[in-house]
Amino acid sequence: MAEGSDSLTTVAVGLARALRAAGVDADVARVHAFVAALDRLRPDLVLDVYWAGRVTLCAGPDDLERYDRVFDAFFSGVAVTGRAHARRRVEVAADALGVPTAGSPGDDAPTVTAVTRHASAVEALRHRDVTDLAPAERDELRRLLARFSLPGALRRSRRRKPARRGAVDRRHTVRALLDAGGEPGRIRHTGPRPRPRRVLLLVDVSGSMAGYADALLRFAHAAVRGRVAPTEVFTLGTRLTRVTGALSHRDADTAMRAVSAAIPDWSGGTRLGETLREFLDVWGQRGLARGAVTVILSDGWETGDPDELGRQVARLSRLTHRLLWANPRAGRAGFEPTAGGMAAALPYCDHFQAGHSLASLEALAAVVAGAATDPSRGGTGGRTVMGPTRGRCAGCVTN
Amino acid sequence: MSNRLPAGVADPDSLARRLAEVGYLADTGLATAAYLTLVLRRPLLLEGDAGVGKTATAAALAQVLDAPLLRLQCYEGIDASQALYDWNFPAQILHLRAVEAAGSRGDEVELEAELYDRRFLVARPLLQALETDPVVLLIDEVDRADDEFEALLLEVLGDFSISVPELGTIRAATPPVVVLTSNRTREVHDALKRRCYYHWVDHPGFTREVEIVRTRLPGVGERLAREVVSAVQTLRGQDLLKTPGVAETLDWTEALVALGADHLDADLAAATLGSVLKFREDQERARAIDVATLVARAVTGGGSAPGGQVGG
Numbered sequence: 001m002a003e004g005s006d007s008l009t010t011v012a013v014g015l016a017r018a019l020r021a022a023g024v025d026a027d028v029a030r031v032h033a034f035v036a037a038l039d040r041l042r043p044d045l046v047l048d049v050y051w052a053g054r055v056t057l058c059a060g061p062d063d064l065e066r067y068d069r070v071f072d073a074f075f076s077g078v079a080v081t082g083r084a085h086a087r088r089r090v091e092v093a094a095d096a097l098g099v100p101t102a103g104s105p106g107d108d109a110p111t112v113t114a115v116t117r118h119a120s121a122v123e124a125l126r127h128r129d130v131t132d133l134a135p136a137e138r139d140e141l142r143r144l145l146a147r148f149s150l151p152g153a154l155r156r157s158r159r160r161k162p163a164r165r166g167a168v169d170r171r172h173t174v175r176a177l178l179d180a181g182g183e184p185g186r187i188r189h190t191g192p193r194p195r196p197r198r199v200l201l202l203v204d205v206s207g208s209m210a211g212y213a214d215a216l217l218r219f220a221h222a223a224v225r226g227r228v229a230p231t232e233v234f235t236l237g238t239r240l241t242r243v244t245g246a247l248s249h250r251d252a253d254t255a256m257r258a259v260s261a262a263i264p265d266w267s268g269g270t271r272l273g274e275t276l277r278e279f280l281d282v283w284g285q286r287g288l289a290r291g292a293v294t295v296i297l298s299d300g301w302e303t304g305d306p307d308e309l310g311r312q313v314a315r316l317s318r319l320t321h322r323l324l325w326a327n328p329r330a331g332r333a334g335f336e337p338t339a340g341g342m343a344a345a346l347p348y349c350d351h352f353q354a355g356h357s358l359a360s361l362e363a364l365a366a367v368v369a370g371a372a373t374d375p376s377r378g379g380t381g382g383r384t385v386m387g388p389t390r391g392r393c394a395g396c397v398t399n
Numbered sequence: 400m401s402n403r404l405p406a407g408v409a410d411p412d413s414l415a416r417r418l419a420e421v422g423y424l425a426d427t428g429l430a431t432a433a434y435l436t437l438v439l440r441r442p443l444l445l446e447g448d449a450g451v452g453k454t455a456t457a458a459a460l461a462q463v464l465d466a467p468l469l470r471l472q473c474y475e476g477i478d479a480s481q482a483l484y485d486w487n488f489p490a491q492i493l494h495l496r497a498v499e500a501a502g503s504r505g506d507e508v509e510l511e512a513e514l515y516d517r518r519f520l521v522a523r524p525l526l527q528a529l530e531t532d533p534v535v536l537l538i539d540e541v542d543r544a545d546d547e548f549e550a551l552l553l554e555v556l557g558d559f560s561i562s563v564p565e566l567g568t569i570r571a572a573t574p575p576v577v578v579l580t581s582n583r584t585r586e587v588h589d590a591l592k593r594r595c596y597y598h599w600v601d602h603p604g605f606t607r608e609v610e611i612v613r614t615r616l617p618g619v620g621e622r623l624a625r626e627v628v629s630a631v632q633t634l635r636g637q638d639l640l641k642t643p644g645v646a647e648t649l650d651w652t653e654a655l656v657a658l659g660a661d662h663l664d665a666d667l668a669a670a671t672l673g674s675v676l677k678f679r680e681d682q683e684r685a686r687a688i689d690v691a692t693l694v695a696r697a698v699t700g701g702g703s704a705p706g707g708q709v710g711g
């Protein structure tokens with residue numbers, strides 16, 4: 001074994017490197033575990049190497065398919081070039097995102113700099129439709145988006161904290177008593193510790209949303225990075241992609257590149273009903289949607305069957321705590337939610353509002369946090385109209 | 400190291416045979432993962448749909464090892480006093496009063512040491528597992544616990560020791576066999592995954608599932624077993640809200656046996672559908688399929704069984 005283990009390590013490290021290039025997070029600790037596992041098995045058998053690698057180097061079902069692909073390629077002598085593949089995808093996506101290419105942003109707007117920008121300009125920007133912005137304004141928007149946080153409304157958790165009244169805290173009361181040499185003292189109490197609810201963002205990245213997807217995903221990035229509440233982000237289009245992991249990078253631009261590499265269906269068609277069903281089957285029903293505040297960011301354009309979308313939204317509304325729908329098109333004058341998909345989904349939404357500008361996203365964040373749910377209070381500005389109650393939302397339309 | 404393995408187990412294949420002897424049919428992947436867990440005592444994280452036999456794996460391992468199975472069901476808000484240890488407060492107070500009543504109030508330091516003696520410590524599953532050998536510790540549905548508990552687990556599973564401030568560190572002489580299960584209602588933290596072997600448990604293929612039914616329910620006839628498994632596998636291929644697992648196959652077969660059936664027909668299937676499908680929409684969808692289609696695979700031998708195939 002001792003003589004063979006050197007070459008074994010080389011193979012293990014090589015495989016791990018190929019896996020990392022393909023997006024599997026096979027770090028040093030995992031490689032170590034892999035080598036230790038091989039040491040206990042028969043490394044001359046492909047099946048043993050396969051399973052040892054699979055149980056040590058993979059961390060989730062997403063990894064398994066990549067592992068199989070890399071494993072096959074690696075042991076059939078084909079060089080795996082995952083990185084080059086990812087980079088090529090990024091370039092395509094950068095185009096789709098409307099990200100200014102290197103060298104251009106400064107030249108485009110030499111007169112408007114961060115220094116000369118005024119508060120009033122920012123205020124005006126807040127209400128502008130994000131698709132109408134100049135490159136410099138878009139940079140400013142991104143900076144503002146990065147400061148978002150998106151905590152869900154508070155709920156009572158099963159964790160407890162010391163409180164003035166409530167259930168008796170046996171542990172602390174008796175501890176104090178023992179510390180005092182057996183003299184009974186003050187009785188301690190505990191109360192429930194409130195927690196923000198999980199926030200679930202479902203972002204439509206289909207062709208009709210192309211102008212908004214970048215801003216909405218940056219909004220999602222800020223929500224994930226803010227870490228004030230557990231947040232999960234999925235993209236909808238022709239298929240479902242979980243992008244929470246890709247969005248967890250600190251730098252917004254890096255995160256956006258990772259997201260665009262992860263999404264195979266940028267600016268494709270829209271099969272909202274089907275992708276929503278996939279989401280519910282794979283994630284929602286298991287518990288991800290339960291008790292969460294769910295936000296669908298979509299224009300409701302459905303190329304598939306609108307009834308299917310209606311059924312799936314109904315299913316989602318039964319699982320989730322609150323279902324909010326932010327529609328970028330709703331920011332336009334004369335908008336009526338009559339597009340097939342939107343009309344079918346609306347009866348099941350607790351809240352419907354615009355999602356085309358910074359101000360509307362701010363208003364959305366307030367609704368997610370449980371504030372400003374009462375329309376009579378006037379909300380926090382922005383052009384939103386709040387839905388009164390679930391099932392009676394069809395009448396609420398933004399101007 | 401070798402004493403960590405039960406007698407007659409020298410490689411994944413022999414472990415699979417021993418597991419089969421106690422009624423658990425593991426495929427190559429699971430047997431390899433379990434074997435590595437036994438030898439190297441790194442915890443095993445099992446993920447998969449509900450009812451594919453994740454919890455049963457731990458029970459079978461315990462039987463093979465002839466060891467007790469300690470089960471810790473996770474839930475939100477579970478904390479150290481429910482998972483690690485707790486002090487027996489009433490007994491402590493009683494002891495204090497007894498010492499006072501006897502009037503022999505001696506040294507204060509000594510009294511304190513007496514109060515925080517090991518006998519007043521109530522061991523919860525994690526601590527019990529460290530103090531028992533051999534043992535299989537099942538941490539069930541770890542995805543239901545919250546971040547705080549995961550951090551606690553990291554500490555314990557990292558070096559198999561627990562420090563009690565009043566007593567010092569309690570360390571396991573031999574690391575216990577640890578099996579964690581997750582239904583994936585949320586992603587388990589990466590740091591925890593890194594300390595574990597990971598295995599995704601799939602639905603079994605046709606032949607294996609028939610074997611499982613016949614092993615678990617020895618009274619079932621060949622025909623009924625094949626027809627029920629065929630029906631369940633067909634249902635899995637349908638677009639259902641909740642895909643039935645092996646647990647549902649067993650429930651259904653048991654229900655049919657209780658009704659005295661030796662094969663599956665339309666009336667029986669309709670009457671007992673509630674033991675496999677638990678959503679109204681799913682039941683309606685299933686009723687639309689005729690029984691002949693459902694049990695077709697029983698005849699062909701499940702040539703195109705969905706899922707359950709083993710990679711590699």
